[in-house]
Amino acid sequence: MTIPLSLTINGTRREIALDDPRVTLLDLLRERLHLTGSKKGCDRGQCGACTVLVDGRRINACLQLAASLDGAEVLTIEGLAEGDALHPVQAAFVEHDGFQCGFCTPGQIMSAVGLIREAQAGDDPERIREAMSGNLCRCGAYLGITEAVRDAQSRMNQGNAA
Structure with a gap:
């Protein structure tokens, strides 16, 4: 069974089929979408290396199940700069x-x-x-x-x- 998931990631709408409901946002970003800027440090929400913005709010991506974010807007470090102009x-x-x-x-x-x-x-x-x-x-x-x-x-x- 797959779980359909629709996310806007760094301004681009992505339709994703999750094959496991236990996939965290961090693992989705790093392993499936190859957005490796967010780091897996402690994998317990204690270090902040995986911080991203979801609907404008800071979250630890390692603690958030991807399946719970259907329709959300995610901003990662890869989407922060505009072209060659740093944020x-x-x-x-x-x-x-x-x-x-x-x-x-x-x-x-x-x-x-x-x-x-x-x-x-x-x-x-x-x-x-x-x-x-x-x-x-x-x-x-x-x-x-x-x-x-x-x-x-x-x-x-x-x-x-x-």
């Missing part, structure tokens, strides 16, 4: 050295994008650190990550004011 959060991560080994970076960036969209970031570094606490960085690039989020939010707010 403001991606650009800020580069400028502020918000990564070292890079393993957690896609999840960190997607979480930051969601945080800013949810208007939860504010300008307080402690508030940003708390709101990003579900995304772990084994290299300890937290200062750069926090500064990147602050900078990106400022740029995005200026862009909205214009």
